[in-house]
Amino acid sequence: MSAIVSRRDLEFLLYECEQVERFFQEAPYAHLDRETVDSMIDSAQAIAEEFYLPVAAKVDAQAPQFVAGGGDVVVPAETGKALRAYADAGLFGQTFAQSVGGLELPYVVSTAINGLFSAANQSIANYSMLTVAAAHLLDKWGSEQQKTLFLAKMLHGQWLGTMCLSEPQAGSSLADITTRAESAGDGTYRIHGTKMWISGGEHNLSENIVHLLLAKIPGGPPGVKGISLFIVPKRWVNERGELGDTNNITLVGLNHKMGQRGTTNCLLNFGERGPTKGYLVGAPHQGLRYMFDMMNEARISVGHGAVTSGLAGYLYSLDYASERRQGRLPGHKDAASPQVPLIQHADVKRMLLAQKAAVEGALALIFYCAALVDRKAVAPSAAEADDLELLLQVLTPIAKSWPSEHCLEANKWAIQVLGGAGYTVDHPVERLYRDNRLNHIHEGAYGIQGLDLLGRKVRLSGGRGLELLFGRIHETLLTVQHPDLQPRAVALTDSIEHWRRATSACVQCPDEILGLANATPYLDAAGHVVIGWLWLRQAQIAHEKLPGAGPADRKFYEAKILACRYFFRYVLPGAAVLFDLVRSLDDTCTVTEPEHLHAGR
């Protein structure tokens, strides 16, 4: 039994829920079929289990160290070995065209594959994730020459990449970045400034590091409209592709984190010890647009990381609960009788179901969103592509945040199932909990996602994105046939009504601050409804498949139906409560003054 994946669940989501085989019927995925994809997943799983999983505790314990003198940041050799295995399997190029040496997989398949690595070892998976994100930017917006110089190296994992957005004074507020890029007159720019929280910003893993960096060209518009995107390599690469000397990027410090400790995270100075040169990507002042063009994927990817940390904890605690014996059931207190496996206790089953409901529910959302990315790419018309994009825009903050909250919660219960053992480094669950805590913070913090959903996404095109979503949910409701699911359909319909009313109240609120004050509870409630919908969809498919299922599959489908029931009884009722709070335009937070909170100290 794998510690990082339920392959049956992966197949269920890919082929039974998202019907990914349909993608293989036409361009650009006609080179694929299910057998090929499954064998790619097999290989990826083997690499993740051989090179990533066994060293997860080690790369956590031996966090990257700055070695004074040499100026190098030393990462355990296992990290490089794992990334080499990933690169050798061509996995850096999963979603890139075959013409640039990629595997040209649908995004949803690549998501399935990358989840194996993040479940096994998020710290190592981060290096490739960031490199691929940077490579995507270059692939889409870079010049042919820039692609020639950088892309192939990155797709071979020979040069790793980063995304340099935040600065010490500008974390959530990118409008306030101050890093400057001045034209050198020779087609390159001189970069001056400091970048913060740069994952993979320095290490000894690759001969070069390709930073994709946001900076302002003096004289441009203020705020986010004056941000441009640059390629700033650690070692300069001239126009003939020759690797030069240091590009004067100075490591100011490593951040020592609670989790995801195996990924370096750096404060970097540019242009302090000598000139730091960069290539402008695309047009000036368009940097944030380019960056946000891949923001859906980046945020889905963070949500996915949260899910896979939750999944690894769930699987581990499930196995532990099946082996470890402790206590007896109510009514059976004879101390001479053997103790029962933990999994026999109702409360332990509750903690396992809570994890399953969160993890598999959220995974369904991640796959749904990933498949939307693919559907948008092959949409038969621009109008349909626009609709899919709108739908994706609405779902993205949910896909980023709901797992960050509820799969972290799942990790909490995984620890709890193990008891004291779960609190020690002898088991991975405490590390997974620490790792997962990051996901609410990076790529747009929880509160930012709430503002994004309620302040922007549900208002786009006159609220069309939300209506598209409700339309999709309605389509699922129409398929629900089994009488067991009728009460769920009613509950879901009711929760959508609460959602609508809360949205109207906020959108119509003349006081903009008050109207957005409860954006985070709104986001959380929206997540409950969306995950509830996707559980109902899973349960409906399970009911359809049950009659023809063999014994093993029978239990699998029954478990889907049980987890759906768990979600609707234990979790979904919270959505209406939250939406009612939001709808009331509660002003408790806005009327509270700093003086109140400091009073009496």
Next chain:
Amino acid sequence: MSAIVSRRDLEFLLYECEQVERFFQEAPYAHLDRETVDSMIDSAQAIAEEFYLPVAAKVDAQAPQFVAGGGDVVVPAETGKALRAYADAGLFGQTFAQSVGGLELPYVVSTAINGLFSAANQSIANYSMLTVAAAHLLDKWGSEQQKTLFLAKMLHGQWLGTMCLSEPQAGSSLADITTRAESAGDGTYRIHGTKMWISGGEHNLSENIVHLLLAKIPGGPPGVKGISLFIVPKRWVNERGELGDTNNITLVGLNHKMGQRGTTNCLLNFGERGPTKGYLVGAPHQGLRYMFDMMNEARISVGHGAVTSGLAGYLYSLDYASERRQGRLPGHKDAASPQVPLIQHADVKRMLLAQKAAVEGALALIFYCAALVDRKAVAPSAAEADDLELLLQVLTPIAKSWPSEHCLEANKWAIQVLGGAGYTVDHPVERLYRDNRLNHIHEGAYGIQGLDLLGRKVRLSGGRGLELLFGRIHETLLTVQHPDLQPRAVALTDSIEHWRRATSACVQCPDEILGLANATPYLDAAGHVVIGWLWLRQAQIAHEKLPGAGPADRKFYEAKILACRYFFRYVLPGAAVLFDLVRSLDDTCTVTEPEHLHAGR
């Protein structure tokens, strides 16, 4: 501004809510007055801030190490220095009679004092907490000679103590301990067995360690009825009080924990390398009764630790949010305008209010329970003492669990307020989060507390304990005068109705397993109602005091009223949802089989 306490809030809880000055009017507390107690709190705060707080990061980073060869476990010197300061102030003896050298403080005052230390540095505070717990057992059940031999040394902090309950095969299930104690015929016993999760079990902090250990005397009754209590010192102490050689207690291993890393946690073998001797405390086979006699206090103390970790995180994130500038308010997006302090953002205020509501609400419960311990001790009649004990029995699992859940949640929001910075070791909030995660596990795990409340406590004396609690809540409701609080009174009354119905459904359920299957949600909901009650009580007192309050106190009282409002609007509505689930006797967890959860793996 202190990082570990709001003194005004401490005074509010002690003197305005619990009216502790009344204790000082008669024996055994007539030697005290408010001025004396306040100056003791001053001194304790000074010690906590000088010796505990500044080394909290260090004792976390430099977890105890086993030094092979010497056989010693080395703890940073700062730990010993802090405990010496605590001892020198007489604080080991806070709640002991003056006749044995104690300060003879009410338990609630001692709770206030100890909270300063656990907020500052839980890892160090654990050593004294465990020693005091062991000393209490000896004081109450030990022979005069045992007290002479051990108690004075422990009350001076010269010898530290531990509680040895769990074993590798017996964590939550104490009925299954197998450690044997065989009479040596000379009044001592020979101990054989292995004890697990022993906090403070080995270290170089004191010349001796006094283990209070549960073991079975062969031939006794099976299960928990055959457990006896023993004094098992690390170095033998003969009947003349002479410190002898090693008592052959072997350190098998140190547990490396996610948090509370500064407290050693050990696997110990007794009697393996030579005879381990012990003194029997009290009568044979009464050990668990003795142990549970102090279980209320031990569990309140764990809950209190959860609160103080939450409090320290709240205060830190409040200060950070007041200083750190980031972003602008909705409707003010001009990038040329200065960024606003984080605390101006509605969502940050929400995260701060969430912390305040959890932390100060839970602290009110801890103080309420602690004062009940005192009231019980000085109760004018046995009947009243019995009532207070029953009430305390009902509240104890709540006081242990609600803070463990919701003040951990508070720590999560403290990290979130800081963003990426909160995820690094540069700030204490990530450590507080790691520390706090333990509290759901030790001294009876969350699920055990749920079973204790629903399976035992609410059924004691025909449900009298619960009715006593509802009576107390009703008394508060009768005092509520201010119109602003009327909706809260209605909501609280309604939530009690939900509680009653859920209780009836479970108690009357003929299927014992099903009736207890949702004990944990029941416990959580009960906590919401109890904390809601104590918030209403705080808000009512605040309303009474407001008209005569000066400007600073005005803001303090207004903040209490706002936090009460926050709790009733954002948290309490969840109670009815949970109670309705419990009342439905939902069987999702009981019908789920292990095969369902393993299907498809």
